[in-house]
Amino acid sequence: MGRPRRPLLDLERITTTALAVVDELGDLSVPQIAKRLGVQTASVYHHVNGRDGIIELMRERVASGIDTEALVRGPWESGMAAWARSYRAAFAAHPRAIPLLMASPVRAPMILGQYERAVALLLDAGFALPDVMPVIIGLENLVLGSALDLAAPEAMWEVADAAATPRLAAALGAAPEGRADHAFELALAAYLAHVRGLAAEGRNVPATPDPGSPGAP
Missing domain, CATH: 1.10.10.60 (Homeodomain-like)
Structure with a gap:
């Protein structure tokens, strides 16, 4: 044989x-x-x-389905936003894997390279080094929570008696289709608006002298 x-x-x-x-x-x-x-x-x-x-x-x-090209070109805001949308789409395809992946350390060189790009983008934009990982982790929390939300039913609230919760019933009736997408874009815009201030603060922090430079203590 x-x-x-x-x-x-x-x-x-x-x-x-x-x-x-x-x-x-x-x-x-x-x-x-x-x-x-x-x-x-x-x-x-x-x-x-x-x-x-x-x-x-x-x-x-x-x-491997995440597009990281935006992290190496253009302004940091558009780069992080594009990364977030691609990241969300990749993980939304396998939402039940998210809890497993969140509980295990990242070791793969290919994925560490993606984070390297994100860190470089933020540092080049003027973020202070201590702010970089909190900004990335905060974005991941937003992305992965929304990826899980994409796996949920479109109608997450079942109001049997509108008279008992009239404001909720009215708000649900006025909400546009694509609940998860609208919520994600709203949260992403708020995230970018907040961390924009961190970038400005980072640019105002005096650089730490190189220990080998003449001006170093």
Whole structure:
């Protein structure tokens, strides 16, 4: 009998299967993935570093859909906004993976490179170094919360008796379609307006002298 044309297992198949399991069940285990692939659990461990390694593969797969080109050109505000919209769309495709990814450290070089671009964009815009990660993490909180919201029903409030909650009923009736999209854009605009002030403050902070420079203490 000849050898198979391709290995029974590879990282691509493991990642695809893992995402399918998480999309369906909201969690995963290595035995579950092995069962779906029709192999022994030990065979999966031969390719990945256990459950944590599979989670990181899923993170890479989902994050590969994020467009980071805007982070290396143009003003910081438009760059961060474009990154946020692309980030949200990529994770909204797999909302049940978000809790797993949020509970595991980021290690993949490709993803760390995306953060490197975001940090460079903010530093070049004048943000003080201590403000950079809070700004990025705050944006991520907004993005991932909205990605989860996209998976929720359009009608999240069921008002059976409008007389009991008349203002809520009126507000729901006046709300435009695309609840999650409108809420995200509103929150993103508010975020950008707030952190704009941090950029201005950062530009007014005196630079720390280089220890090797003549003016350094």
